[in-house]
Amino acid sequence: MAYLDIAHLEKSFGANRVVKDFSLPIDQGEFVSLLGPSGCGKTTVLRMVAGFETPSAGAIRIEGKDIVPLRPNQRNVGMVFQAYALFPNLTVAQNVGFGLKIAGVRAAEAQGRVAEMLDLIGLPMAEFGGRYPFQLSGGQQQRVALARALAPRPRVLLLDEPLSALDAKVRVRLRTEIRDIQRRLGITTIFVTHDQEEALSISDRVVVMNAGIADQVGSPFEIYNQPATPFVASFVGTLTPIDATVIDPHQGTVMSGGLTLHLGRALPVQAGTVVPIALRPEAVHLGRASGREIVLPATARAVEFMGSVIRIRAEAGGQSFLLDTFNRPDAPPPRPGEPVEISFSGRDVIVIGA
């Protein structure tokens, strides 16, 4: 049985159904991300688990017990907010000890736990315990918010876009720290984000949500490489969508724009069916390369320098392809308008929903 079981959850605001039949069993110690665009219902699901919204239907069980009838302060579910939500009138130590005081933990024990939590987040008690929230940077405030949520030993940790308000470098560092702390404590965690890179990099499983529905649930590898729906394919990562007609479903042969592609796997559709296929930019190579049997003459249309990676948009036979190539100082990228060759393998083609 799942440790945290979200079953057939529904939520409507008036006539607007924002969460539709959402089910998600989560194992103990698992780190699950809810990923989706604004308004897809991911935060509403999180808020229903926290108790801040009442489901219109469905159940939320922790260790088999339905927590929907419980008030937020009775659920023992820790939460970290996007806006930190530290109590401005309390010091760092008082903030972290807030939940312990409410739980009636003895002062000496609480002090020890606060020091332990502050050590865990790398803000030692001696240096930071007496500071007020306004004396901390955004990253430090969010670390304190994490320590505060963890101090009362919650059964589940909820993270509501905790990195969105931080700058890029702090975000990357803090997400790794959050994952490390989560692993060390083994706490079941739900992480809400609209940032696919964040979700893919730190999660055991990712739930891609669209219009209140879980479009796909899977490991980051599955979500990225085997998208179940056109929405997941387009939302997670960048790709070149192509429509192809199935020639031989058993051999996995399709045809697109005069090109015959051998996908190397059977397709569960009939011959003549039009299937959406796509290529990730990293699957397309600039120039010829071994193992990439399809070589096309193309024209570079746009070149985007992204640091370690250069993204090129090339056109071949009326079809636009995106391709990523590593930056090499000794080999500058082609200029827009320059003729190039691109190559890829039929095995790297993603069949959406297959």
Add this chain to the structure above:
Amino acid sequence: MTRVLAWGAFLLGMLYFLLPLWGMTEFSLRMRRDAYSFDAYASVLGNPEFQRTFAFSATMALVTILMGVLIVVPTAFWVRLRMPGLRPVVEFITLLPLVIPAIVIVFGYIRLYNTGSWLPLTGTAAGTNLLLAMGYTVLALPYMYRAVDTGLRTIDVATLTEAAQSLGAGWGTILGRVILPNVLGAVLSGAFLTFAIVIGEFTMAALLDRPAFGPFMQRLGQDRAYEPSALAVIAFVITWGCMGLIGLVTRTQKHTRVRT
């Protein structure tokens, strides 16, 4: 040119405001013939009735502040958190005491709570004092509500409440340990304004026949020459002291504000 005109208007305003004050203060110091003295002030401060009425009004002010805080803080908090659509309605209600004269309110009270009514508050001194405190709470409502609401606007009420709830806090703890400390500056501003209003209030205290500072000032004005001016200066000093304290509290509170 505009600058000169602006300064001219400002100076004219200041003269209009300060000259009567200066005249009154100067007059209050002339009790002793041919010399300035604080005799009028000594006479007022040494008057046992001054001490009694001031103590009464100060006590009433503290009770009014307490009632105001107990009514306004939870109301403003709840409206902001759960019923934001009702804010204009609540604001309108809190503004009513500014457009309904105190004399109308107090006559309404006397009509409702006289000795022949189902709740004869005017039948005892304690009951009438309670009625007066309720009247003062109503009079102070526009200032207290506005001050607290402004304070609540400076913090993220919803998120702080949810953060406290997720840590196990109930409504009492949230109000007492999270919301109130973070709007304390605003509450104190409202409290000082309330204090200033209650200390000088005449209509309600006189019509309910309570030994308050306002009616004492009026009585003194009928019988004496210099003491009323001294008393008016003292009342001004108290009011300005309250205003100064508002500024002081507002400044010190900024140190605990969160930057997000």
